[in-house]
Structures are given as C-alpha cells and as structure tokens.
Amino acid sequence: MTRVRTAAVGCVLTLALGSPLAAQRRVASLDAQQGRTENPYTSAEDVAAGQTAFRSRCASCHGFDGMGNRGPDLTRDVFRHGSSDRALFLNILNGIAGTGMPSVRLSDKEMWQIVAYVRSLRRQGGPVDGDPVAGRQVYDRAACVRCHWIDGEGGRLGPDLTSVGWRRSARHLRASILDPDDDIDADYRQVTVRPRGGGATRGILLNEDAFSIQLLDSLERLRSFPKTDLDGIERGTASLMPSFEGRINAADVTNLVAYLASLKGE
Template identity: 45%
Template sequence: MRTLVALIWTASLAAQQPVRNPRTSPEDIALGAKTFRSHCAPCHGIHAEGGRGPNLASGRFYHGSSDANLLTNITEGIPGTEMPALFYMEDRVWQIIAYIRSLNAAAEPPAGDVARGAELFRSKGCMGCHRVGGAGGGLGPDLTGAGKIRSIEHLRQSIVDPNADVQPRYWVASFKDDSGKPVEGFVMNEDTYSVQLMDMNQQLHSYQKAALHDYKVEKVSKMPSYKDSLTDEPLNDLVAYLASLRPE
C-alpha cells in the first residue's frame, strides 16, 4: 500500500513539473535556426520578427508562452489561424523552439507618440475598414492585437506599402455579373461552380461562376499607401499606436 501511494505521489509530482526543452545546446540552436529559415521564415520573417505570421522574436506569444505550448502549437497547428501542423521529429521541433528562445526579446520601442497616433488613426478614417476592440469596420484586418503579433517593421510596411504582403482573405475579385454590372469585393468562399463575395459595403453575395464575365482575382490591397501623405513624425506616431495594441 505504501509503495502504491509513493508511486501515485511521484507521478503527481512529475505531472506538475513544467516541460523543459531537452535541445538547447549551441549546436541545437544553430540547427533550429536553419530549419526555421527554410520552413518558418516565409510566414514569420527571416529574423522571426513577423510578416504574414506573428512576431516570434519578442518572447510574447499569443497562444501560450511555455515550452509545452510552443511544442503543441508547432506540432499540432493552431485552429482558426493560418498556422499548420508541422510533422517533424520532436527533437527537430525542440531545436526550432531553442532558436526562437535565443532571439533578443528586448525589441526597441517605436519612436512615435501613442496618443497622437490614436488620434491620427481615427481622423484618417482607419476605423472605417479596421476593427479595434470590437469597434470599426470589417473590410480590412482586425488590428486589436496588432502590436502583439506584428513587428514594428511589418506595421510600418503595411502603412507605406500595403501591397507588399496581402493575405489571401483580402485579395480583390472583380467581374461582371449576368446583367453586365461590374462587381468588386473579397472572396469569402469559392468552389468550382460558385463564389461567395463580400462587397465594399460589407454585404455578402453568392454568384454562379457560369454567369460571370471577366472574372479575375488580383493579389493587391484595397488600402491606399500613405508613403507620400505621411511624413516621418505622424508615421512614427501611427506605428507606435498600432504597436501599443496588445490585449492580454
């Protein structure tokens, strides 16, 4: 009986111990960096500072920050996001995690003023297309957690060159319907025979492809570039505001 109690107690203690990465040597980190650059950088950026995928260099992770969380997120993927499951040997995944942990988490804060950036965001009409904290439009990406999942560089690029990285959800479809009327919007769903579209008034429509003319999808953004309309100071303010959007 005492032996059974001891075994149960030992198992209970083991279950409470945090999962530790067994692959943290300099050699493991180097191999993890190599795997990251070949398989993860297309979405997360060559330096893991974000792109289509979130910034992984900050040390703050939207779906859990423990080693166990990272292992699960990589091997099983993250439902509801573009993060797929990666079917690697576990040691190789641990090496990727070791590389991510090795990155400098002390990123330089943006130079702008958050309050001025928030006012600029409102005055420029950004809320017409973007949602923040449940308020705003749905034509553009939800920016509620922009500062948590995007690097400073990616936020700046999105403002001055929106076409540099456009998610498929925001590619623009255009065609003429069976009456000859021009139609433009975002593809919400598509199969061989039909397409469901959200127009620029955020109304949903369904069309049979056989009735459409000049159907095409362009990998461009409807957001205008602010490269020539914002000087450095207001641009820095706007980036600082977006970087401050970090809901817990």
C-alpha cells in the same frame, strides 16, 4: 456579414484540421505524449542547429532574425499562446488552429533545438519606436476605421485589428500601411464581377463554387451572382486597401505602427 465569413472560414478549418492525418500528427511526438516540459537540448550547438532549422522552416513568416514579418516577432519573450518551453514546442508541433501558424512537423530533437534558438532571441528586438497615443490620432484622421474593426467599432472590409499587435510584427504592420499589395491576406482577395447587363461590382471574395460567387461589396453588402448572369470575373492582384505611402508622413507612420503594435485585445 461576419457570420457568412466565419462560416466560410470555419468550413475550411474543419477540412484542414479535422482530417485523420492532422489527428495522427498530433500524437506522433513522444515528448508531447509524455508531457515533457523541460528542453533537453539547450547547448550552444543546439542553438546553432535550431537557428539553421529556423531559417529554413520559419523565417519566411517570422523573419530571418526572428523579428517577424507576416508572423509575429518572436524576440519579445512574451507569447500570446503560451511562453513556456513546452507551449513553444507544442505550437510548433501542432500549429495554432484558426491562425496562419502551420504545424511544422520535425523530429522532437529538431523542435527542441528551434525552441532553444527562439529563447536565445529574447529582448533582442527592443521596444517598438513611436508614440501609440499619437498613432491613434493618425488612425482616426486617416479613416482606417472605415474598413477595420478595433474594440467593437469599425468596418468589415479589412481584417479585425483588435489583436494585431500579437499577430503581426512591427515590420509587417509598416509594410501593410505603405505597400498593401505586397502581401495580401488570403481571406481578403479582391474580385470584380461584370454582370451581363453592364456595370461592375468590386468587393472581397467570400465564397465561390461552380455556379455562383458571393462577395462583400464596398458598402459591406453581401452580393451573390449566378455565374450564368456574368460576363466575366476579374481577380485583382491588388489589395482593396489603398497605399498610404506619401499620404501619411514618416513620423506619423511610425506612431501609427506603434499604435497597431499596442493592440493586444482578444
């Protein structure tokens, strides 16, 4: 199953990253080419300009205040993909392959100003509330393992959570548990196919072309259907993940978020 998904994702990535345009972009920055490591733009005015640019270019994913949303909290001062000014600069310039972090191509000056702003955010976030150990028990009780993979164990219907503490903010983790329909991961689109003979199969869309559609059904079986055999295909706007609002009490949700935020494996 995983191999099928990885192949599909890999194909999309090659298309997105292997294009000559992407290659051109990667060398378009003089500071990147010359290996500049120090931020030349760190005055209060630079930080203010960086904040303005951040709010228009980055806030949709990293939050208005940098504390994260679908993208990670950037106030932690420790970054998975490199914590130096140069690493931040290159991650903005090139994006981070294989993740939801796009290349945001701006002038070198604007990118350095954003780096200065991100730096100014350090430790404003503070620690995540809640008890991760108690949160793990909530995870077990709620049977999240049925659909999610952590450290070598679990189901494949939902995303691998092994490194979710790096990838996502506490805010996004909480929203994912309470309101999964709000922000559905593009790799986990739900579909229902209705074969001509009757019945229906629901699952996660893996692949589709003009003639056939493949999905992963609720038992994690790969199912393939020729389109000519189908009465219809319904594309769900809801997540396959149920909402746990009201099913897990407030304190336990906080503990669960603390547990997920602590997951920083590779």
